[in-house]
């Protein structure tokens with residue numbers, strides 16, 4: 001027994017399509033016997049793998065929420081082989097508020113795994129995902145974006161794999177999703193993972209999994225949403241789950257390793273001098289922090305400690321010391337398709 005207090009309105013073992021809610025018990029002043037509704041759809045037909053797709057792990061990241069909801073409506077059981085578990089708003093209170101963290105408990109779900117079955121609502125969700133959902137899964141996809149404060153191009157994130165089989169499966173998922181960029185981690189992962197992320201939860205349960213960063217800035221980017229929806233169908237087809245779908249020609253993915261973030265060291269209004277995909281040299285001035293509150297104060301220069309390309313940029317002009325303004329990545333130098 002997992003000890004979870006969350007009850008599911010769906011039966012994970014039943015064939016067909018069911019939609020309902022995971023009920024997170026939540027007894028509060030305005031509603032003594034209430035529960036928080038985490039939406040879920042399970043679609044099952046015949047033999048085949050189980051694929052979990054989650055969005056809304058952070059509530060201000062929207063492409064995944066739409067793409068997964070649309071799949072839940074569009075896919076009928078007879079179209080698939082296997083089981084889809086679709087969770088478009090995994091941290092429902094955060095998603096309802098459109099915030100990265102839950103307004104109920106300040107929980108940043110992607111920093112709370114493995115969670116706590118008797119903890120706060122966000123901790124209970126983390127625990128349920130890791131201990132109830134992940135043991136059902138063969139594959140998992142966790143869809144993010146840059147949230148309110150960052151913007152990413154459509155980017156897959158994955159580990160290198162801890163066995164030749166896992167490495168090949170991860171590369172298969174990457175090729176199927178066919179996003180423009182892939183950020184390949186060079187360490188971590190595996191069953192011994194201590195990561196507090198949904199990816200860590202999946203790794204600890206031996207689930208072959210990837211995540212994606214899909215836009216950001218608190219908005220929905222139509223081109224990225226289309227690319228996401230195409231990628232998820234291509235993925236299901238590649239895993240043998242959606243045989244009636246004919247994938248188009250792959251566009252190709254540029255594999256990157258992250259170098260690190262460029263940070264603001266003063267407070268002010270940030271002017272980026274680079275855009276996503278631009279090349280950056282080590283020591284190059286990549287932005288200026290202006291001080292309109294102080295006449296005649298010249299702007300501070302922000303320089304990059306790394307050479308590479310801009311993978312992610314800050315989506316808000318106001319900055320304080322410690323804010324990441326860019327993330328820099330370089331073409332993958334490691335062998336990323338072998339263990």
Ligand SMILES: [Zn+2]
Nearest residue numbers: 058061144145
């Ligand atoms: Zn996120």
